[in-house]
Amino acid sequence: MLAVTDLVVRYGQTTALHGVSFAVNRGEVVALVGPNGAGKTTALKAIVGLVTPASGSIEFDGATIVKHKPENLLRRGISLVPEGRHIFASLTVVENLALGAATRADRRAAKKDVAAFLDRFPALGRRRRSQAGKLSGGEQQQLAIARALIAQPELLMLDEPSLGLAPLVVDQIFGVVSELRDAGTTVLLVEQNATRAVELADRSYVLRTGEIVLEGDSQTVLNHEDFLASYLGVAAGAPGAPVASGVPAASGEVTA
Amino acid sequence: MNGFLQGVVDALALGSLYAIFALGIALIFSVLKMINFAHSELVTIGAFVLILLADVPLIIRILILVVVVVGAAVLMERVAFRPVRGAGQTTMLITSFAVSYLLQNAAILIFGPDLRSGSVWSVLNESFMLGPVRILNLNALTIVLTLVLLVALTLFLRKTSIGLQMRAAAEDFTTARLVGVKANRIIAVAFGISGLLAAIASFLLTAQTGVVTNTIGVQVVLMAFVATILGGMGSLSGAVIGAFVLGAVSVILQQLLPLELRPFRDAFLFAAVFVVLVVRPGGLIVTRASRARV
Ligand SMILES: Nc1ncnc2c1ncn2[C@@H]1O[C@H](COP(=O)(O)OP(=O)(O)OP(=O)(O)O)[C@@H](O)[C@H]1O
Numbered sequence: 249m250l251a252v253t254d255l256v257v258r259y260g261q262t263t264a265l266h267g268v269s270f271a272v273n274r275g276e277v278v279a280l281v282g283p284n285g286a287g288k289t290t291a292l293k294a295i296v297g298l299v300t301p302a303s304g305s306i307e308f309d310g311a312t313i314v315k316h317k318p319e320n321l322l323r324r325g326i327s328l329v330p331e332g333r334h335i336f337a338s339l340t341v342v343e344n345l346a347l348g349a350a351t352r353a354d355r356r357a358a359k360k361d362v363a364a365f366l367d368r369f370p371a372l373g374r375r376r377r378s379q380a381g382k383l384s385g386g387e388q389q390q391l392a393i394a395r396a397l398i399a400q401p402e403l404l405m406l407d408e409p410s411l412g413l414a415p416l417v418v419d420q421i422f423g424v425v426s427e428l429r430d431a432g433t434t435v436l437l438v439e440q441n442a443t444r445a446v447e448l449a450d451r452s453y454v455l456r457t458g459e460i461v462l463e464g465d466s467q468t469v470l471n472h473e474d475f476l477a478s479y480l481g482v483a484a485g486a487p488g489a490p491v492a493s494g495v496p497a498a499s500g501e502v503t504a
Numbered sequence: 505m506n507g508f509l510q511g512v513v514d515a516l517a518l519g520s521l522y523a524i525f526a527l528g529i530a531l532i533f534s535v536l537k538m539i540n541f542a543h544s545e546l547v548t549i550g551a552f553v554l555i556l557l558a559d560v561p562l563i564i565r566i567l568i569l570v571v572v573v574v575g576a577a578v579l580m581e582r583v584a585f586r587p588v589r590g591a592g593q594t595t596m597l598i599t600s601f602a603v604s605y606l607l608q609n610a611a612i613l614i615f616g617p618d619l620r621s622g623s624v625w626s627v628l629n630e631s632f633m634l635g636p637v638r639i640l641n642l643n644a645l646t647i648v649l650t651l652v653l654l655v656a657l658t659l660f661l662r663k664t665s666i667g668l669q670m671r672a673a674a675e676d677f678t679t680a681r682l683v684g685v686k687a688n689r690i691i692a693v694a695f696g697i698s699g700l701l702a703a704i705a706s707f708l709l710t711a712q713t714g715v716v717t718n719t720i721g722v723q724v725v726l727m728a729f730v731a732t733i734l735g736g737m738g739s740l741s742g743a744v745i746g747a748f749v750l751g752a753v754s755v756i757l758q759q760l761l762p763l764e765l766r767p768f769r770d771a772f773l774f775a776a777v778f779v780v781l782v783v784r785p786g787g788l789i790v791t792r793a794s795r796a797r798v
């Protein structure tokens with residue numbers, strides 16, 4: 249459904265992505281993980297048209313979407329939950345959701361969905377009339393996800409949804425993502441919390457300094473020593489991280 | 505006591521006029537983060553329409569006024585500001601200066617440098633008594649119109665979908681686009697509304713002065729800038745509050761200053777504003793959006 253090929257993005261003199269390729273198929277959850285500054289956010293921004301690639305192609309449902317405006321990409325079916333949540337702090341919870349639903353053709357169904365989402369996320373339902381800026385971090389993240397979902401995207405992209413949240417709240421957010429997976433939603437999940445993201449995903453890509461260094465189905469990636477190497481001190485020591493399987497990879501690149 | 509009531513009415517009328525100007529500037533600032541210096545030229549264009557068409561029946565003249573000024577505002581955005589939108593705030597600010605200067609000089613080229621005069625609506629220069637206070641019809645109209653505009657704008661921003669989108673865009677334009685807010689449409693609508701406000705402002709201003717020059721808009725809009733900054737950039741309610749505070753303080757200064765100092769009223773006024781800004785650098789009302797930019 250989404251195919252990114254040889255994507256190069258530059259910020260002035262610095263190159264953030266050096267020819268990155270990855271794909272997301274319908275119904276899949278794909279994780280894109282990598283350390284700080286790897287270029288994950290840049291890749292998402294290129295997909296939604298917030299940065300213009302220097303070269304490479306981005307196709308969605310077989311048609312190029314390079315140089316499309318962000319507002320039109322949402323109408324094409326791509327919804328991004330940006331890094332840092334970016335809920336509208338001065339608007340109420342309901343208004344944030346109504347904005348998400350504004351592109352829907354069927355106004356009545358959209359309105360119904362606002363109510364449905366307030367039920368689905370009880371924390372939001374309880375505070376529907378509060379200014380979104382007064383919500384806790386986890387509630388804001390739920391709101392950001394709900395706001396993106398209510399537009400009924402074909403592809404949902406999440407940029408570090410667990411960032412800056414307490415462990416218990418992180419569990420909650422990952423819970424929401426696995427519910428989405430079980431419901432068959434197509435998700436591109438970007439995370440620094442790599443192990444959990446990869447465990448949740450069907451397939452994964454590891455991005456480091458602007459290049460894909462590892463890709464494959466999640467089991468393969470989890471067991472690959474390069475995955476641990478990428479996260480030395482970040483995820484390798486984290487509870488639940490698998491032990492390196494010792495598969496040799498001279499080139500540092502595995503294609504599954 | 506009567507002097508006091510009279511002063512209150514004068515202050516409300518002056519504050520109302522400033523508020524209509526200030527709202528036009530604050531609205532554009534809220535979505536584009538650009539001070540549109542050319543807002544004064546929208547007012548000037550309106551004033552020319554009213555004075556040059558002094559023989560045309562009032563209703564038709566007002567219709568033409570609104571169409572021309574709103575059209576000019578939307579055209580200004582399309583031709584001058586949209587192409588430089590991605591180029592950063594400084595570029596946009598300079599563009600707005602350039603547009604303002606260009607239009608001022610175009611007016612000299614087309615209409616000559618001389619002052620032109622004409623009557624807008626003579627009824628407005630009559631007055632009526634409200635209890636002990638004499639009220640100029642124009643002042644009454646100004647106050648009432650401003651109230652109506654404030655209510656209408658508030659309803660628009662709170663109750664309509666496009667108003668909601670505008671508030672979202674004012675807080676975080678990029679994210680607004682991510683949730684599907686069409687950037688071009690929202691900005692065009694904002695300019696359209698600011699054009700409507702400029703048209704109304706030019707009507708009230710020209711009705712008061714009865715003359716038009718190529719810089720008629722500049723003076724009052726300068727006051728409106730000060731009001732917007734005083735109120736806190738980027739907040740519409742701040743702009744309105746700033747305008748009324750400014751109106752009130754000018755009337756108070758006008759009455760309290762010794763005669764020989766009255767010509768320097770505006771200097772005192774700006775000094776007072778300066779003091780406020782030293783104490784509260786963000787203005788009277790500090791919004792989240794303006795804080796984030798600092
Ligand atoms: N607007 C920008 N201007 C210049 N350089 C940028 C800009 N945004 C990102 N970069 C650089 O591009 C590289 C990739 O950044 P990006 O934000 O995409 O990384 P990331 O993988 O999302 O990191 P993080 O995990 O910290 O969110 C970094 O070196 C960063 O410094």
Ligand SMILES: [Mg+2]
Nearest residue numbers: 288289290331
């Ligand atoms: Mg990032």
